Amino acid sequence: MKITFRWFGNQDDSVTLDQIRQIPGMDGIVGGLHDIPAGEVWPLDQILALKKEIEEKGLNLEVIESVNVHEDIKLGLPTRDLYINNYQKTIRNLAQAGIKVICYNFMPIFDWTRSELAKELPDGSTALAYEKAKVEEVDPAVLIKMIESSSNGFSMPGWEPERVSKIKRAFELYRDVTEEDLFEHLQYFLEKIIPVAKECDVRMAIHPDDPPWSIFGLPKIVINKENLERIVKLVDSPYNGLTLCSGSLGANPNNDIPDIMRHFSAMGRIPFAHIRNVKIYENGDFTESSHRSSDGSLDIYEIVKALHDTGYTGYIRPDHGRMIWDEQARPGYGLYDRALGIMYILGIWDSLEKVKQSNGIVGSQSLS
Numbered sequence: 001m002k003i004t005f006r007w008f009g010n011q012d013d014s015v016t017l018d019q020i021r022q023i024p025g026m027d028g029i030v031g032g033l034h035d036i037p038a039g040e041v042w043p044l045d046q047i048l049a050l051k052k053e054i055e056e057k058g059l060n061l062e063v064i065e066s067v068n069v070h071e072d073i074k075l076g077l078p079t080r081d082l083y084i085n086n087y088q089k090t091i092r093n094l095a096q097a098g099i100k101v102i103c104y105n106f107m108p109i110f111d112w113t114r115s116e117l118a119k120e121l122p123d124g125s126t127a128l129a130y131e132k133a134k135v136e137e138v139d140p141a142v143l144i145k146m147i148e149s150s151s152n153g154f155s156m157p158g159w160e161p162e163r164v165s166k167i168k169r170a171f172e173l174y175r176d177v178t179e180e181d182l183f184e185h186l187q188y189f190l191e192k193i194i195p196v197a198k199e200c201d202v203r204m205a206i207h208p209d210d211p212p213w214s215i216f217g218l219p220k221i222v223i224n225k226e227n228l229e230r231i232v233k234l235v236d237s238p239y240n241g242l243t244l245c246s247g248s249l250g251a252n253p254n255n256d257i258p259d260i261m262r263h264f265s266a267m268g269r270i271p272f273a274h275i276r277n278v279k280i281y282e283n284g285d286f287t288e289s290s291h292r293s294s295d296g297s298l299d300i301y302e303i304v305k306a307l308h309d310t311g312y313t314g315y316i317r318p319d320h321g322r323m324i325w326d327e328q329a330r331p332g333y334g335l336y337d338r339a340l341g342i343m344y345i346l347g348i349w350d351s352l353e354k355v356k357q358s359n360g361i362v363g364s365q366s367l368s
């Protein structure tokens with residue numbers, strides 16, 4: 001298991017590499033070139049410059065999040081082949097720079113959706129929150145304005161201005177796209193990129209939809225165990241993997257996250273895991289919470305145990321955190337609460353290792 005931390009680069013992140021390297025157990029950065037529009041090739045020199053900057057601080061860059069999939073690919077338009085060709089080139093460039101895992105998603109139009117980026121919790125901290133009534137009964141344009149105005153001046157991943165400017169046309173194009181169509185378009189994409197990923201030894205890792213249900217009438221497919229099973233079999237290769245995100249899938253209480261983690265980890269199909277907690281309310285609203293199991297609706301202990309029991313050797317990151325201790329940062333991506341999350345994950349992991357050793361079982365893997 002390798003601990004990683006998402007970082008948005010020295011121009012667009014309040015957290016520094018010097019701070020990240022001081023978090024116990026830190027192995028590497030989950031990085032990206034966030035100003036390259038979806039569909040364009042990531043230039044090798046820019047990838048290498050990012051890698052150099054990170055490695056100079058004693059960290060590595062082996063996981064990329066995200067290489068966005070152009071909307072035409074998700075829509076299955078004739079123009080998709082051009083963008084798939086570019087995606088293949090990006091995979092090759094990233095492989096050349098030593099990247100091992102590429103996280104991506106296949107969500108129509110929006111990468112993720114919340115109704116509030118700084119909902120105050122009882123202890124005075126703030127967190128991202130989702131109120132069904134606020135999201136599902138408003139015009140998407142209103143939601144875009146809210147995200148823009150409450151992101152502390154940072155551009156939010158998935159809500160970049162160039163993307164949202166095309167939103168009206170995108171909604172029209174999706175009007176007749178069904179979930180079955182989306183599965184077909186994903187299969188077409190995977191059939192073209194997984195052979196390249198295999199050749200380059202880079203594992204592709206699809207991130208679940210967030211939230212894991214349809215909103216604004218848009219189709220969603222990366223939402224539950226059954227669909228994940230279908231997705232990993234669309235092209236049955238270890239290079240067609242998952243970014244298993246506990247918080248995204250976990251917003252639906254019908255998703256048994258420890259079971260899903262255990263199942264796909266045992267199959268060897270989780271190169272990358274996002275671990276965070278959510279507190280779900282009876283009406284289906286949710287707020288993100290601290291990692292501690294008792295603070296949310298997910299049993300983080302059982303989730304980490306599922307990975308540990310199956311000999312997990314992939315990458316983990318703490319995903320989002322609350323905003324605490326007056327930190328001013330990109331919503332969800334402050335330093336403090338994510339660092340606390342890592343300590344909780346490591347505490348569970350180390351305890352499980354101790355138990356395994358005291359039971360006299362020879363461990364097949366060590367904590368890096």
Ligand SMILES: [Mn+2]
Nearest residue numbers: 245248274319
């Ligand atoms: Mn996630």
